[in-house]
Amino acid sequence: MKIPELLAAALPQDCVTTEAWALQSYGCDRTTIWPAQAVAVVRPRHIDEVQRCVQLANEHGFALVPSGGRTGLSGGAVASNGEVVLSLERMNRIVDFDPVDASVRVEAGVVTAQLQDYARDKGLYYPVDFAAAGSSQIGGNIATNAGGIKVIRYGMTRDRVRGLSVVTGKGERLELNRGLLKNNTGYDFRHLFVGSEGTLGVICEANLALAPAPADPLVLVLGVPRFADVLEVLASFRQRFSLSAFECFSDNGLRKVCAAHQLAPPLSTPAAYYALIEVDECDGAAEQAVAAFEYCVDQGWVSDGVISQSLGQAAELWKLREYLSETLAAWTPYKNDISVAVSRLPAFLVEADALMAARYPDCEVVWYGHIGDGNLHLNILKPERWSKDDFLSRCSAVTDELGDLLVRHGGSISAEHGVGLLKRDYLHYTRSPAEIELMRGMKALFDPRGVLNPGKLIG
Ligand code: S2G
Numbered sequence: 264m265k266i267p268e269l270l271a272a273a274l275p276q277d278c279v280t281t282e283a284w285a286l287q288s289y290g291c292d293r294t295t296i297w298p299a300q301a302v303a304v305v306r307p308r309h310i311d312e313v314q315r316c317v318q319l320a321n322e323h324g325f326a327l328v329p330s331g332g333r334t335g336l337s338g339g340a341v342a343s344n345g346e347v348v349l350s351l352e353r354m355n356r357i358v359d360f361d362p363v364d365a366s367v368r369v370e371a372g373v374v375t376a377q378l379q380d381y382a383r384d385k386g387l388y389y390p391v392d393f394a395a396a397g398s399s400q401i402g403g404n405i406a407t408n409a410g411g412i413k414v415i416r417y418g419m420t421r422d423r424v425r426g427l428s429v430v431t432g433k434g435e436r437l438e439l440n441r442g443l444l445k446n447n448t449g450y451d452f453r454h455l456f457v458g459s460e461g462t463l464g465v466i467c468e469a470n471l472a473l474a475p476a477p478a479d480p481l482v483l484v485l486g487v488p489r490f491a492d493v494l495e496v497l498a499s500f501r502q503r504f505s506l507s508a509f510e511c512f513s514d515n516g517l518r519k520v521c522a523a524h525q526l527a528p529p530l531s532t533p534a535a536y537y538a539l540i541e542v543d544e545c546d547g548a549a550e551q552a553v554a555a556f557e558y559c560v561d562q563g564w565v566s567d568g569v570i571s572q573s574l575g576q577a578a579e580l581w582k583l584r585e586y587l588s589e590t591l592a593a594w595t596p597y598k599n600d601i602s603v604a605v606s607r608l609p610a611f612l613v614e615a616d617a618l619m620a621a622r623y624p625d626c627e628v629v630w631y632g633h634i635g636d637g638n639l640h641l642n643i644l645k646p647e648r649w650s651k652d653d654f655l656s657r658c659s660a661v662t663d664e665l666g667d668l669l670v671r672h673g674g675s676i677s678a679e680h681g682v683g684l685l686k687r688d689y690l691h692y693t694r695s696p697a698e699i700e701l702m703r704g705m706k707a708l709f710d711p712r713g714v715l716n717p718g719k720l721i722g
């Protein structure tokens with residue numbers, strides 16, 4: 264019996280499809296490198312059905328690719344080797360909420376923005392936020408430990424997870440940590456599954472900590488002529504505020520966003536870099552922000568700046584940063600999502616910029632990222648005349664050289680986008696041989712037949 268028939272015989276009628284549109288759509292994520300080649304798509308409605316799928320995969324030796332919103336940028340959710348896509352999208356209930364615990368229990372298929380709205384309606388806040396939140400799903404956010412623009416204050420998805428219901432690669436169901444704030448009873452397996460990219464188990468439900476609702480945001484965009492001075496600006500604002508965001512982007516990226524979206528540049532005088540800073544709009548915040556801005560101007564770190572006067576203007580200023588990713592997609596950029604200690608960013612960027620200029624003199628490079636947590640997104644834009652394959656093969660070499668640079672600066676080859684297929688062969692730049700061996704040991708323990716997302720994260 265073929266795999267789709269096996270699945271159809273064991274699962275509810277409408278769970279399994281082999282329609283071409285589904286195999287294509289569910290077999291890829293936002294990377295455009297690997298062709299979708301799934302043999303079937305299953306969309307369970309209940310954890311029992313997920314468990315049955317995993318058991319069948321073990322019994323018959325086929326591979327499963329757990330799938331959420333497929334907004335990933337590292338190929339972690341692509342099915343390009345005849346796998347079965349296991350989509351959690353139909354498991355999309357918000358199961359429970361407790362105001363006393365300020366926690367919510369959700370199924371994996373809940374869309375991130377849906378949870379953000381739900382939390383807001385409860386007078387609370389789900390603080391993991393990024394441009395793809397309207398499409399990404401909570402299960403995928405947990406499997407990739409999604410970061411985004413508020414990590415500087417609220418941490419990554421990992422810091423929100425109080426409990427998980429998972430089905431391991433062996434088909435065992437685990438209830439992890441029971442949503443407890445304190446539970447000191449040995450190895451905390453919950454944290455193994457966070458960031459495991461669907462290679463150890465399928466995340467079916469999560470108990471997530473919500474945060475108190477923040478005050479209205481005050482947003483500043485400041486022109487910074489020299490990147491090293493961005494850290495001076497960060498230090499100045501940190502002295503006065505508990506920052507909720509500190510982002511940075513280069514002028515060439517801003518110009519593309521303004522052109523593509525008919526947005527006015529934020530400042531009358533362009534600057535090489537822009538710092539976007541968000542603080543809580545509470546008593547005296549505006550005066551403090553003006554004082555900090557003026558101090559930075561006096562020190563020569565900032566050339567010009569704008570401070571939001573309304574929620575609407577704050578949202579408009581955020582567009583300049585949030586539209587970067589989708590705008591740059593038009594140049595099929597080769598992306599590197601790296602991190603170093605915040606203090607190392609200027610030295611790293613000087614060396615990385617020099618490397619790009621030496622290797623790719625005829626490619627435009629756009630930098631942006633979450634400077635407040637040491638995360639930079641490097642986008643090498645493909646010149647018109649280069650074929651996609653030629654560009655990709657030439658850029659892959661730069662990741663090795665960036666890897667060497669990151670080793671020297673003690674950084675990570677993947678700050679928030681995960682490893683997937685894209686960074687799998689570069690893992691050694693950040694993880695030691697002993698660590699990678701231990702990761703393989705865990706994979707063998709939780710998924711001995713290697714049915715879950717084979718080839719992703721660790722080769
Ligand atoms: C960001 C989004 C993905 C990308 O904008 O912070 O994480 O295109 C990115 O780099």
Ligand code: ZN
Nearest residue numbers: 411633640679
């Ligand atoms: Zn990012």
